[in-house]
Amino acid sequence: MKRQVSGQLEVPEMVDAATPMGLDLAEGTPLVDRYLVEPQTSRVDLIFYRVDHAGQSYEAHVFVSDDATTDTPHDLEHGYVGSFTVFGHGGCYGDVDHCDIDQGTHDEYDVRPPHPLTPWTKTLIVPPEAIDLFVDDTVQLSVVPVAFDGSELEVEFKSVRLAAYAT
Amino acid sequence: MALNDERGYQYHAGIHGLPLPIGCDNAHGTAYFLPWHRAYLYFFERSLRDRVADAMLTWWDWRRTPATPGLPAAFTDRTGADGKPNPLASSSIARVALEQGRRQGMNVPARTQRRPRPASSLPSAQNVERVLQLSDFLDFSMQMEDLHGNIHGWVGGHMAMVPYAAYDPIFWAHHTMIDRLWRLWQLRHPNALPPASIIDRALPPFRMTVRQTLDVTALGYDYAAATRSVDFQ
Numbered sequence: 001m002k003r004q005v006s007g008q009l010e011v012p013e014m015v016d017a018a019t020p021m022g023l024d025l026a027e028g029t030p031l032v033d034r035y036l037v038e039p040q041t042s043r044v045d046l047i048f049y050r051v052d053h054a055g056q057s058y059e060a061h062v063f064v065s066d067d068a069t070t071d072t073p074h075d076l077e078h079g080y081v082g083s084f085t086v087f088g089h090g091g092c093y094g095d096v097d098h099c100d101i102d103q104g105t106h107d108e109y110d111v112r113p114p115h116p117l118t119p120w121t122k123t124l125i126v127p128p129e130a131i132d133l134f135v136d137d138t139v140q141l142s143v144v145p146v147a148f149d150g151s152e153l154e155v156e157f158k159s160v161r162l163a164a165y166a167t
Numbered sequence: 168m169a170l171n172d173e174r175g176y177q178y179h180a181g182i183h184g185l186p187l188p189i190g191c192d193n194a195h196g197t198a199y200f201l202p203w204h205r206a207y208l209y210f211f212e213r214s215l216r217d218r219v220a221d222a223m224l225t226w227w228d229w230r231r232t233p234a235t236p237g238l239p240a241a242f243t244d245r246t247g248a249d250g251k252p253n254p255l256a257s258s259s260i261a262r263v264a265l266e267q268g269r270r271q272g273m274n275v276p277a278r279t280q281r282r283p284r285p286a287s288s289l290p291s292a293q294n295v296e297r298v299l300q301l302s303d304f305l306d307f308s309m310q311m312e313d314l315h316g317n318i319h320g321w322v323g324g325h326m327a328m329v330p331y332a333a334y335d336p337i338f339w340a341h342h343t344m345i346d347r348l349w350r351l352w353q354l355r356h357p358n359a360l361p362p363a364s365i366i367d368r369a370l371p372p373f374r375m376t377v378r379q380t381l382d383v384t385a386l387g388y389d390y391a392a393a394t395r396s397v398d399f400q
Contacts, residue, residue, distance in 0.1 A: 059320055083317075
């Protein structure tokens with residue numbers, strides 16, 4: 001049985017992560033209680049909500065750091081905690097409004113699945129050796145997107161949540 | 168075979184993206200990811216067998232090991248033993264699919280290309296093992312989809328683009344690896360199932376439900392734990 005202890009903060013507005021960014025996750029309140037991290041916490045997740053995937057494909061590298069860039073080494077010393085990938089839709093190929101998520105009429109009898117471009121939730125499971133990076137009162141997070149083809153891109157997501165699980 | 172013949176490669180490759188209107192709706196980023204792609208592989212393999220009775224899909228074990236060459240030679244050699252162009256190295260793309268992409272500014276070569284990264288950046292066996300240890304279906308599915316996306320990006324070129332990825336012959340070997348890992352995970356976690364809310368849902372455009380994808384032996388195949396080939400002289 002896993003017990004979830006989590007802190008949650010909404011990023012105030014849509015984030016344009018065309019350039020590396022820092023997100024204040026904690027605002028002075030410990031998100032992960034040291035008591036739970038040592039030694040009971042078995043897993044820490046970073047959960048990104050409403051991740052846009054309508055554009056090109058990319059890999060988002062995540063750092064506990066406020067100044068990570070595409071040149072920052074992917075190691076614990078530099079706060080690297082892993083990445084998530086977005087295999088993107090690559091654009092809209094239909095007619096006008098084809099990729100408009102809010103089109104159409106929906107009611108309780110509508111068994112059609114959600115619009116294919118409905119934003120995703122992506123969960124990054126923090127490697128066990130990196131959990132200690134989250135015990136400070138304030139955690140600065142940088143998300144560095146890198147397009148699969150190496151080109152510049154903008155990525156959007158609505159919020160990020162830190163969840164710690166104790167066995 | 169031309170795109171308009173549902174028995175052929177172009178038709179099957181086009182289901183994943185372009186040309187519209189058939190597409191992989193809700194096959195990515197959802198709980199349908201693994202079942203949808205298993206159905207996709209199943210119907211593609213059945214079509215292969217309609218042409219060659221003992222044909223079967225093979226998996227590309229892309230885990231990083233000291234001996235990992237990156238892309239398998241079978242998919243990179245320019246010619247086969249018969250001296251003809253290797254059909255696994257590249258594929259043409261249906262013209263209507265190219266045209267639909269171009270109308271939206273996506274100009275891609277008319278034959279699939281790859282730009283693989285160094286083999287040292289492939290996922291490690293430890294990365295894969297961590298995912299296989301997850302005991303919840305949705306948890307496993309999401310992390311497996313992430314590994315899957317990583318490989319699409321690693322191969323690069325058309326494989327990095329949803330609309331054209333399935334035209335690259337390596338797509339099928341990659342997804343067969345994903346399907347194999349799901350099978351191995353199922354054997355470890357026999358009671359872990361997709362959510363009840365989706366289990367009897369269909370997987371369009373395939374005439375198959377999520378439930379029908381859960382037992383590969385009922386679909387007529389399974390995965391060997393290991394394989395080795397010996398050439399007879």
